[in-house]
Amino acid sequence: MENDTQTSTDFILLGLFPASRFGVFLFVLIFLIFLMALFGNLSMILLIFLDTRLHTPMYFLLSQLSLIDLNYISTIVPKMASNFLFGNKSLSFIGCGVQSFFFLIFFFLMLGGAEGLLLISMAYDRYVAICFPLHYAVHMSKKVCVLMITGSWIMGSINSCAHTVYALHIPYCRSRTINHFFCDVPAMLTLACMDTWVYEYTVFVSTTLFLVLPFIGIACSYGRVLLAICRMHSTEGRKKAYSTCSTHLTVVILYYVPFAYTYLRPRSLRSPIEDKVLAVFYTILTPMLNPIIYSLRNKEVMGALRRMIQIICFLKM
Template sequence: METWNHTSSDFILLGLFPPNQTGLVLLLLIIFIFFLASLGNSTMIHLIHVDPRLHTPMYILLSQLSLMDLISISSTVPKMVFNFFSGQKSISFLGCGLQCFFFATMACSEGLLLSSMSYDRYVAICHPLHYPIRMNKRVCVKMMIGSWILGAANSLAHTVYTLHIPYCQSRAIDHFFCDIPAMMTLACMDTWVYEYLVFVSTCLFLLIPFLGITASYGRVLYAVYHMRSKEGRKKAFTTCSTHLTVVTFYYAPFVYTYLRPKTLRTPAEDKKLAVVYAILTPMLNPIIYSLRNKEVLGAMTRAFPILFSKKE
């Protein structure tokens, strides 16, 4: 491995792939995934904005999920691609700070937003008569704003602290973006207190919401099982399974990465897991929600009639 000694305030991103033909092929695959994620999430945002039939709490929250995924993947992949093709590995102090802030904000906010989406489905299926009261547009907006504000506030605190830690000798981050735990290994001071705070934040924004979502969908599936309408059971089960798929892809690698002790973690494994929650999940979310959702498919046919017109 090359040794990178810092001569300025810039950081070095060692990247995800080696600079050879195999690395190029894998990077092209990442670029393709980035294109699909950008197109899919942008399309979801557009459909929910222009179609009045999708102006319901569930789809409004879904539009925010797509926006968060779009910002999240855009904060990491373009810089990784630029560094690979330019042969550079550096990222400025400000650029690293922005990556930390935006990625952490989206991670925390998305965790809270997924909890809001599970609550929406819980009320809709288990307490349908109370749905207009418990999940009206005012409540939905409060959930959205709360997710963004809490995620940004938590991220800002972590980012400011991380950028003020004294770094000595190497500033080479063994990752493809400025991930806070990866940066902690370069500090010249004992960071156990801060690592504990990262652990607490992970529990508050990821683990507890994940447990809450699991319990919520457990109750929902129980209610679905006892539904009299066969069509209602099928629709509710499809919705729940869709949400659970997204939640599992998002939470599982995140929680596994950030809650493990530092002694049990390796940079190579952390980067592989990061590919799942930072790159693959933003691509899968719009695909899963569109292909398994009749309302979204209907909105697509209305918004893009040329693409979905039947041949006579």
């Protein structure tokens, strides 16, 4: 175990993998998931960029989601893998702040900011496509998507900066050993030698707002979509619409449920092991699952992938 009485300002990350064969197996598994997430999200971005048939507001939003997922998982896994392989679990005070900032910005972009707006926009996109197909280009333009995403980045940056600055300015007079595999602010607060209940209450309120407001928007949008689907006369059209909506709702569940369970519980009900397990789900597994959900259940994306493979095979001939 790491020395708890170190005087260095560096933080010590205990990590996720135990020093055993199971730890090695878990590391290999996580690293394979990381590679799958990189390949899947990069493939989605390239497909949407290169295939002109996917140059629609809907797929522009999907490319942004893949970009966020790609950056999100890259903030956590490379450092965690380096710590495990080289045995150096220390992270400088500034390095911890940088990692915390980028984790928070992509975290809130996915769960409360851009992710919420992306899902609302996707629901609105489906609503317009189903109810107003002739006015689709007018109601759902790329300009609207860019404005929403830009606003999300600005909002997420301000929020992340505020949390990171607070975490770096509180006094740490106890052990610098963080029982986590990255610099998560709640885990850092357990090392503070001051009462942080005001900040924890602020986190609870802001988290609730970031969770509830997007969720209300998503629920209202999909409620209108489902009503429109029920009125459709085409069985094939209903199946396609239900398939699209179920995919988006799966993303909502994958993101919002672990997020709400982790950050809306009081500290007395939380445990480091449980927090790390949940963190694996929403920092590593979900970015890997997103491209699978959107590609395997989307005929247009699969068609673009087949065309891309055909072009590559033709060029090799």
